[in-house]
Amino acid sequence: MTIAPADLGLPTAPARRRGRVRDYVRRHPTIVVGTVLLTVMALLAILAPYLGTVDPQALSPIRRLRWPSAQYWFGTDMLGRDVYSRTIYGARISLTVGLSVALLSTALGLVIGLVTGFSRWTDAIVMRIMDGLMSIPAILIAIALMALTRASLQNVIFAITVAEVPRVTRLVRGVVLSLRELPFVEAAHASGTGFFRILRRHILPNTIPPLLVQGTFVAASAMIVEAILSFLGAGTPPNIPSWGNIMAEGRSLFQVAYYIVLFPGAFLSVTVLAINLLGDGLRDALDPRLQRRM
Amino acid sequence: MFAYVIRRILATIPVMAVVALFVFALLHLSPGDPATIIAGDTATLEDIARIRAKLGLDQPLYVQFVTWVWGLLHGDLGISIFTNLPVSKLIAQRVEPTITLTISTLIASVLAAIPMGVVAAWKAGSWIDRAVMVFAVLGFSVPVFVLAYVLIYVFAIATDLLPVQGFISIDGGLGPFLSHIVMPTFALGAVFAALIARMTRASMLDVLAQDYIRTAQAKGLANDKVLIGHALKNAAVPIATIIGIGVASLISGVVVTETVFAIPGLGRLTVDAILRRDYPIIQGIILVFSAAYVLINLLVDLSYTLLDPRIRY
Numbered sequence: 001m002t003i004a005p006a007d008l009g010l011p012t013a014p015a016r017r018r019g020r021v022r023d024y025v026r027r028h029p030t031i032v033v034g035t036v037l038l039t040v041m042a043l044l045a046i047l048a049p050y051l052g053t054v055d056p057q058a059l060s061p062i063r064r065l066r067w068p069s070a071q072y073w074f075g076t077d078m079l080g081r082d083v084y085s086r087t088i089y090g091a092r093i094s095l096t097v098g099l100s101v102a103l104l105s106t107a108l109g110l111v112i113g114l115v116t117g118f119s120r121w122t123d124a125i126v127m128r129i130m131d132g133l134m135s136i137p138a139i140l141i142a143i144a145l146m147a148l149t150r151a152s153l154q155n156v157i158f159a160i161t162v163a164e165v166p167r168v169t170r171l172v173r174g175v176v177l178s179l180r181e182l183p184f185v186e187a188a189h190a191s192g193t194g195f196f197r198i199l200r201r202h203i204l205p206n207t208i209p210p211l212l213v214q215g216t217f218v219a220a221s222a223m224i225v226e227a228i229l230s231f232l233g234a235g236t237p238p239n240i241p242s243w244g245n246i247m248a249e250g251r252s253l254f255q256v257a258y259y260i261v262l263f264p265g266a267f268l269s270v271t272v273l274a275i276n277l278l279g280d281g282l283r284d285a286l287d288p289r290l291q292r293r294m
Numbered sequence: 295m296f297a298y299v300i301r302r303i304l305a306t307i308p309v310m311a312v313v314a315l316f317v318f319a320l321l322h323l324s325p326g327d328p329a330t331i332i333a334g335d336t337a338t339l340e341d342i343a344r345i346r347a348k349l350g351l352d353q354p355l356y357v358q359f360v361t362w363v364w365g366l367l368h369g370d371l372g373i374s375i376f377t378n379l380p381v382s383k384l385i386a387q388r389v390e391p392t393i394t395l396t397i398s399t400l401i402a403s404v405l406a407a408i409p410m411g412v413v414a415a416w417k418a419g420s421w422i423d424r425a426v427m428v429f430a431v432l433g434f435s436v437p438v439f440v441l442a443y444v445l446i447y448v449f450a451i452a453t454d455l456l457p458v459q460g461f462i463s464i465d466g467g468l469g470p471f472l473s474h475i476v477m478p479t480f481a482l483g484a485v486f487a488a489l490i491a492r493m494t495r496a497s498m499l500d501v502l503a504q505d506y507i508r509t510a511q512a513k514g515l516a517n518d519k520v521l522i523g524h525a526l527k528n529a530a531v532p533i534a535t536i537i538g539i540g541v542a543s544l545i546s547g548v549v550v551t552e553t554v555f556a557i558p559g560l561g562r563l564t565v566d567a568i569l570r571r572d573y574p575i576i577q578g579i580i581l582v583f584s585a586a587y588v589l590i591n592l593l594v595d596l597s598y599t600l601l602d603p604r605i606r607y
Contacts, residue, residue, distance in 0.1 A: 132312020135591075136584045139546040144320055147568055147576050224437045228550050231439055234568045247439065251554075255458065258447050265440035273435035280431070 028285055034278030041271050045091035053085035056241045065257050074263045077249060086241040087264050093153065093242035094223045094271060100157045101222035102215045105164040110211065112165070113172025114199065117180070127173070130166040138163035142225055143234050151237040156229060160222045171214055175207050209286040216279030220272045227268055243268045295599065302595055306588050313584045317577045318362055322355065334571060345375060349574075371578035376570045381578040384563060391461045392559035395551065396544055399479045403487040404537065410487075411494025411533075412521060415502060426491055433488025438547040442481035442554040449477060459556040482551045486540050493536040497529035504528075530601040538594035545583050 025032045044051065052073075060080030068075040074083035116123040133141065138160075145159035179185055179202070188198050229235030230244025231251075238245055243264035250260030329346040330337070337345075345351075349372075350358050365372065371381035414426035436444075450458040456477055462470040501507065502525055510520045552561030560579055567575035598605045 128308050129312055132309050133316065135309055135588050136313055136316065136580055137542045137546045137587065139549065140580050140583060141316075143549075143564065143568060144317070144576055144580055147571060147573065148320060220435070227437060228439065228546075231550065232553060232565050232568060247443075254443060254446065255451060258443070258451065261443050262447070265437075265443060269436045269440050272437065273431065276431055276435050 028281050030277040031281030031285065034274045034276070034281060037270060037274035038278060041091055041274065042095060044088055045095050048088045048092060051088055053088050054082050056081065056086040056089040057239065058082070065253070068259055075257065075259045077246075077260050078253060083246065083260055083263055086246050087243070087267055089241050090243040090246060090264055091267065091271070093236060093240060094226065094268065096153070097157055097160065097226040098219035098223040098275070101160045101164060102219035104157070104161045105168050105218055106211050106215045108161065108165050109168025110172050110207065113169045114176060114203070116169065117173045117176025123173070126169070130169050133166045134170070138221070139225055139228055142229055143232070146229060146234040151235065153236055153240065156226055156235050160225050163225070164218050164222065168211070168214060168218065171210055172207055175210055176203060179203055179206055213279055213283045213286065216275050216282060220275040220279065223268065223272055223275075299596060302592060306592055309588055310585060313581065314363065314366065317580050318359055321349075321573060321577075348373065348375065366581070371581065372574035374572050374575050376572045381574050384575060385560065385578055385582055388558060388560050388563045390463065390559070391557050392548055392552070392561065394464065395475065395478055395482065395557065395559065396548055398475055399483040399486065399544060402479050403483040403490060406483075407487040407490035408494050408526075408533065411491040412498055412526060414491070414495045415498030416521060418499060426495065430488040430492045433484045436484065438481055438485065439550045439554050441484055442477070442551060445477045445481055446554070459554070461555070461557040461559070478551050478555045478557060481554070482544065482547045485543050485547065489536055489540045489543065490533065494529065494533050497532045498525055501525045501529045531598055531605075534594050534597055534601055538591040541587055541590050545587060
C-alpha cells in the first residue's frame with residue numbers, strides 16, 4: 001500500500017514549490033517587483049507591432065493634437081502621429097540603450113580594471129585619467145561626444161558608454177586590489193598556480209556580484225542620460241521615436257497638450273524604477289551585510 | 295595640516311589637466327574633419343575654411359595645444375563660432391541664474407534630506423522609515439525633467455499657484471524670486487535629496503549601533519541630544535562625501551531643469567551651443583562645470599577635519 005505524501009501531512013511537490021516561490025517573494029520583494037515590471041516593458045518593446053499600434057512615424061495632419069480617447073489612447077502629437085504607438089516603440093530604444101551601455105561598459109571596465117589592478121604603472125596612469133573623466137559630469141561627456149558626431153543610436157550608446165566606464169573601472173580595480181591581499185589568492189600563488197588561472201578561478205568570479213549590481217545601475221543611468229540627450233537635441237535622431245525625442249517634441253506644447261510629455265515620461269520613470277528595484281534587491285541578496293541599510 | 299591642504303590642492307592639478315586634455319582631444323580625435331562637422335551640412339567650402347582658421351585647426355597640433363592651454367591659464371576660453379564673442383564673456387553673462395539655482399537646491403536638499411535620514415534611522419522599520427526609503431527610490435527613478443513637468447502640471451497648469459517658467463533675480467524682490475525658483479529647486483533637488491537621505495540613514499544606522507550611543511541613552515540623555523550631538527556628529531563624514539559626489543548630479547540636472555523652466559543660465563547656453571554646434575562654448579562649459587565639481591570636492595575633503603577632530607593630517 002502506498003501512502004500519499006498528503007496523508008502524512010507532508011506538502012505535495014507543487015505546493016512545496018509554491019511555498020518556495022512565496023518565500024522568495026517575501027524575502028526579496030524588490031527583485032520580484034523589479035523583474036515583473038521590467039519583463040512587462042521588455043514584452044511591450046518586443047511585441048510592439050502587435051499591441052494595437054500603428055506606424056509610429058505615420059503623419060496625419062488632420063488628426064493633430066487629439067486628446068487621449070478610445071481611438072487614440074495617448075492622443076496624437078502636433079504632426080498627428082499616434083503618441084501611444086510612439087511610446088510603445090520608444091521602449092525599444094530605451095531598453096536597447098540601457099542594455100547595450102550596461103554590457104559594453106561593464107565589459108570594458110572589467111578589462112581595464114583587471115589590468116590596472118595587477119599592474120602598478122598602468123594603474124598610476126590609467127587611474128589619473130579615470131579620475132579626470134569622473135570629474136566631468138556624465139551628461140556633459142555624452143553631450144560633448146554627441147556634438148561632434150552625427151546623431152545615431154550607435155553614437156548615443158558609444159557616448160554614454162565612455163561616460164560610464166570610469167566608474168565601473170574603479171569598482172573592478174577596488175575589488176581586485178582587495179582580493180589580491182586575501183589569503184586564498186596568496187595560497188594559490190604559493191602553490192604554484194599560474195597567473196591566468198588565478199585570474200580566471202579566483203579573481204574573476206568575485207568581481208561578478210558587484211558588477212551585476214553596478215550593471216543594473218549603469219543601465220538605469222544610461223536610459224536617463226539617453227532621454228536627457230534626446231530631450232536636449234543631442235541624442236537619437238528625431239526620426240527615431242525615443243522617449244526623450246517624444247518629450248522634446250511635446251516641450252513647446254506642454255501647456256496645451258501635456259499628455260505628449262507625460263506618457264513617455266511615465267514609461268521612462270517606471271522602467272528606471274524597475275531597474276533600480278532590481279538592483280537594490282540584487283545588492284541586498286548578494287551582500288547580506290548591507291541588507292536593510294542603504 | 296597645512297602640508298596636507300597644500301598637497302590636496304596640488305592634487306587637483308592632474309585632474310584638471312586630464313579634463314583639459316579630454317576637452318582638447320575631443321575636437322581632434324573625433325572621426326572626420328571637425329571644421330566640416332561644426333559647419334554643418336549646408337556649409338560652403340569658404341565657411342569650412344573660415345571655421346578652420348578661427349579654431350586654429352590649420353596649425354600643427356602641439357602649437358594648437360600650447361596656445362589653447364596658455365589662453366586657458368589666462369582665462370581665455372576661446373571665441374564662440376556663432377556669436378563671435380569670447381566664451382568667457384558668454385559664460386559670465388549666464389552664470390548667475392545657474393549659481394542661484396544650484397545653491398538654493400543645495401541648501402534645500404541638505405536641509406530636507408538630513409532630518410529625513412536621521413528620523414528614518416531613528417525609527418528604523420517604522421512607516422516613517424518606509425516612506426523615506428520610498429521617496430529615495432522614487433527620487434532616483436523619476437528623471438529630473440519628468441518630475442519638472444509633473445510639478446508644472448500640478449502647480450501651474452491645474453491650479454495656477456506658481457508661474458509656469460522663467461527666472462527672476464533676487465534683486466527683483468523676494469516674493470517673485472521665490473515663486474519662480476521653488477519648482478526648479480524641487481525638481482532638481484529630488485535626486486540629490488534622495489542620495490543624501492539614503493546615505494544619512496545608512497551612516498546613522500551604523501553609528502546608532504555603537505556602544506557609546508547606548509551609554510548616552512542609559513545615562514538619561516535626551517533623545518534629541520543623543521541623535522544630534524552624538525550620532526549625527528559621528529555620521530557626518532560619509533554624508534559630507536556624498537554631498538560632494540552628488541554635486542555631479544546637480545550639474546547634470548541643472549542643464550535639463552533650465553531647459554524645462556526657460557531659465558537663462560549655463561544650461562540654456564549649452565543647449566543653444568549644441569543646436570548650433572558651437573564647439574568652443576561646449577568646451578568652455580565642460581571646463582567650468584568640472585572645475586566647480588573639483589573645487590567643491592576639494593572643500594568637502596578639507597571639511598573632514600572640522601567634522602571629525604580625530605581626522606588629522
